[in-house]
Amino acid sequence: MSKRRILAGGIAQESHSFNPVLTNRVRFNIQSGLDAIASARGTNSLLGGILDAAGQADVEVLVPTLFRAQSGGPVEDAVFTEMRDIMCNAAKRGDFDAIVLPLHGGMLTPTLEDPEGELMASLRAIVGPDLPITVAFDLHAHVTCRILETCDLLVGYLTNPHGDQGNTGRRACQAAFDILDRRLRPVLSAVHVPMLTLGHDRTDEEPLMGLHARARAAVASGLAYDVSIFNAQQFLDVHGLGNWVLAYGNGKDAGRDSLALELAQSLWDQRCALIGTYPSLDECLDRAERGTERPLILGDQGDRVAGGGPGDSTYVLGALLARPGLPASVVPLTDPVSVAACHAAGKGAQVTLDVGGRFSTVAPPITVSGKVLGLGTEAHVTYDGPADAGYKSKIGAFAVLEIGKVHVLLTDQPYSYLDPDYFRAMGVNPAEMRVIITRSGYHFTLNFAAMGECITVDTPGMTSYRVDELPFTVARPFFPLDEPNFVPVLVDHPSRRD
Numbered sequence: 001m002s003k004r005r006i007l008a009g010g011i012a013q014e015s016h017s018f019n020p021v022l023t024n025r026v027r028f029n030i031q032s033g034l035d036a037i038a039s040a041r042g043t044n045s046l047l048g049g050i051l052d053a054a055g056q057a058d059v060e061v062l063v064p065t066l067f068r069a070q071s072g073g074p075v076e077d078a079v080f081t082e083m084r085d086i087m088c089n090a091a092k093r094g095d096f097d098a099i100v101l102p103l104h105g106g107m108l109t110p111t112l113e114d115p116e117g118e119l120m121a122s123l124r125a126i127v128g129p130d131l132p133i134t135v136a137f138d139l140h141a142h143v144t145c146r147i148l149e150t151c152d153l154l155v156g157y158l159t160n161p162h163g164d165q166g167n168t169g170r171r172a173c174q175a176a177f178d179i180l181d182r183r184l185r186p187v188l189s190a191v192h193v194p195m196l197t198l199g200h201d202r203t204d205e206e207p208l209m210g211l212h213a214r215a216r217a218a219v220a221s222g223l224a225y226d227v228s229i230f231n232a233q234q235f236l237d238v239h240g241l242g243n244w245v246l247a248y249g250n251g252k253d254a255g256r257d258s259l260a261l262e263l264a265q266s267l268w269d270q271r272c273a274l275i276g277t278y279p280s281l282d283e284c285l286d287r288a289e290r291g292t293e294r295p296l297i298l299g300d301q302g303d304r305v306a307g308g309g310p311g312d313s314t315y316v317l318g319a320l321l322a323r324p325g326l327p328a329s330v331v332p333l334t335d336p337v338s339v340a341a342c343h344a345a346g347k348g349a350q351v352t353l354d355v356g357g358r359f360s361t362v363a364p365p366i367t368v369s370g371k372v373l374g375l376g377t378e379a380h381v382t383y384d385g386p387a388d389a390g391y392k393s394k395i396g397a398f399a400v401l402e403i404g405k406v407h408v409l410l411t412d413q414p415y416s417y418l419d420p421d422y423f424r425a426m427g428v429n430p431a432e433m434r435v436i437i438t439r440s441g442y443h444f445t446l447n448f449a450a451m452g453e454c455i456t457v458d459t460p461g462m463t464s465y466r467v468d469e470l471p472f473t474v475a476r477p478f479f480p481l482d483e484p485n486f487v488p489v490l491v492d493h494p495s496r497r498d
């Protein structure tokens, strides 16, 4: 018997409907074949987990292509089409036994509300109804009925901040093997909950901790094969935005329906507790001025690239510059025009620039004068982890500007700074800084925990949780902008009609 093979690949990006800057091809890390496999093997990533599970089962993995980018505006249609064509051409060869897709979920293009569903439907049309397709998503994915209907099983991260990327890939891959070996006939109990979680939604704290514990217990007891609770990306103005509970069982066993309904009802009942509050920037900077035991690592909640923001809000930079008594600090800012100006001036030059504020809705450009401390056209990043440990990424053109004790990292593309190595890659040692700004809300807390005290700061902007300030139209009604009359209902699904 020839060795079993699976097809793995696709596209992973999280979009923000209201960010006007489309995510272009330059922002993607695109890998295929042995390159993709070599860089993912042993890493805590979805593909790393798929490779791990496949290796243990002596299964070969084919990676036609994998496009990965950080969050941002919708992805250019041409980028999605390029990826889909590569995946579909590979699927047409038919030299594999199952498809396992390591995606994010929650991506948009200017013309597609559900590109992941589009990719999956295209693949399903090629391989037919019987070949297993399993999918792994981020916990913040936007799930659609088309996605549920086109795949055999969908799993999501079980942790937020996310630390179980590899394990999620392993779950998706193992499910494909279990289907192939006829150990598993997935039947889905799925409930949509028309609400958003807004900040108080870590899975290691209540109320989500208890919900996930119930889900884990159900899997451990055999009541369900796999359970995922999706807390959707909050900035998607799409039909059916909301949270989902998915409970897959093996055949039509009793009890799983009521588990999904109960978890969905609990999620809804706790909706007010899932809205968080954060300290103000002034509070944090007052502390930094007085002196803190450990450096402060502050997440700029209002302009998180990790949440799809443009990363060019000057709100925090303005506050740092207004406090000459602050110790050494570093703040990143997306600004291709200023990067070019620094490159033209050269290393060591004194420059006066209008930086940032081109797309951010709350903070205008700021005129600054400083010294060009460093320049580069490409810098390589390897995540310290634990989240995505070992993952390799890169930064495009950048400049480091020194303004007194404030270091401004100017880049021509937005980055979320989830890992300390982003700073090192540009020549700034974060260990020498007392205030470090990241463009993340909570994911940075995992990889910066060893370096200092991590605090998400209540700053204004496109990715703040003040969703009433955003122009939602098609996604409504949802809590907290509306109070829909919610009764949990199982979503009709082909596996339920067997």
Ligand SMILES: [Zn+2]
Pocket (backbone or CB within 6 Å): 138, 139, 140, 162
């Ligand atoms: Zn996420």
